[in-house]
Amino acid sequence: MSAYLSIEGVGITFNPRKSPTPALVGVDLKIAKGEFVSIIGHSGCGKSTLLNIVAGLLKPTLGGVFLERQLVDAPGPDRAVVFQNHSLLPWLTVYDNVRLAVNKVFGKTRGEAERHEWTLHNLNLVGMSHAIAKYPSEVSGGMKQRVGIARALAMEPKVLLMDEPFGALDALNRARLQDALMGIQTTLRNTVIMITHDVDEAVLLSDRIVMMTNGPAATIGEVLDIPLDRARKRLDLADDTTYAHCRGEVLRFLYARHRPADADAA
Numbered sequence: 368m369s370a371y372l373s374i375e376g377v378g379i380t381f382n383p384r385k386s387p388t389p390a391l392v393g394v395d396l397k398i399a400k401g402e403f404v405s406i407i408g409h410s411g412c413g414k415s416t417l418l419n420i421v422a423g424l425l426k427p428t429l430g431g432v433f434l435e436r437q438l439v440d441a442p443g444p445d446r447a448v449v450f451q452n453h454s455l456l457p458w459l460t461v462y463d464n465v466r467l468a469v470n471k472v473f474g475k476t477r478g479e480a481e482r483h484e485w486t487l488h489n490l491n492l493v494g495m496s497h498a499i500a501k502y503p504s505e506v507s508g509g510m511k512q513r514v515g516i517a518r519a520l521a522m523e524p525k526v527l528l529m530d531e532p533f534g535a536l537d538a539l540n541r542a543r544l545q546d547a548l549m550g551i552q553t554t555l556r557n558t559v560i561m562i563t564h565d566v567d568e569a570v571l572l573s574d575r576i577v578m579m580t581n582g583p584a585a586t587i588g589e590v591l592d593i594p595l596d597r598a599r600k601r602l603d604l605a606d607d608t609t610y611a612h613c614r615g616e617v618l619r620f621l622y623a624r625h626r627p628a629d630a631d632a633a
């Protein structure tokens with residue numbers, strides 16, 4: 368596989384002097400352009416730490432991350448991040464929240480009208496055209512998350528990084544947003560790394576699922592290919608044997624081979 372994004376021998380130890388805690392060891396992963404990869408694992412295994420290293424927000428103690436062969440050593444607009452709790456600026460409208468990012472990335476290369484159209488286009492992609500003049504406080508949590516995704520997509524990042532993007536949503540909103548993202552992925556084929564705790568979400572959306580062992584000193588335990596064609600439809604997959612098989616593989620990894628340390632007590 369040609370590696371667009373390459374995570375090579377990544378390890379990180381927090382508090383190296385006072386009380387060294389190895390959070391991640393020997394993480395190796397190659398991701399092709401246009402791949403949608405989910406990372407799943409029990410709480411505290413280091414998923415966010417790994418995503419933050421790819422984002423350039425944390426520096427690994429060992430190894431490195433390479434995007435198109437360039438070492439990642441700082442955050443940048445080529446790696447847009449969507450967090451669980453939408454991070455919109457409350458004093459800007461929905462439109463202006465996206466437009467700000469568009470201006471930042473394309474201020475020097477695209478004209479005013481083009482940036483306006485591009486902002487509207489991305490809000491339309493996530494189904495938010497009807498609310499462009501509203502402020503974040505006037506829209507629901509699911510809508511705020513849609514705007515966050517529109518903002519990230521509008522930056523045309525090389526890699527879209529999502530840390531439990533639907534984790535704070537109720538089941539119905541979560542399903543709606545997953546469907547929207549599935550649709551977008553079918554057309555745009557972004558390179559995506561998404562952290563999730565939700566096995567169904569991982570199988571629905573991903574080309575591959577990366578399963579992490581428990582921490583401390585967590586690493587990649589297994590990587591599962593999801594050989595389901597796109598466009599995927601939630602209802603069609605409900606009785607699909609490949610879907611059921613993939614789901615079972617992830618569940619067995621998480622709850623038979625790598626049970627959380629507190630599972631027996633619970």
Ligand SMILES: Nc1ncnc2c1ncn2[C@@H]1O[C@H](COP(=O)(O)OP(=O)(O)OP(=O)(O)O)[C@@H](O)[C@H]1O
Pocket residue numbers: 381382388390408409410411412413414415416417582
């Ligand atoms: N800045 C830090 N300093 C010290 N330890 C940290 C720091 N950030 C994370 N850790 C530790 O590293 C480990 C991995 O944390 P991380 O947040 O990456 O896990 P996670 O898999 O994303 O967890 P969750 O699923 O609960 O969000 C945990 O033991 C955590 O306490």
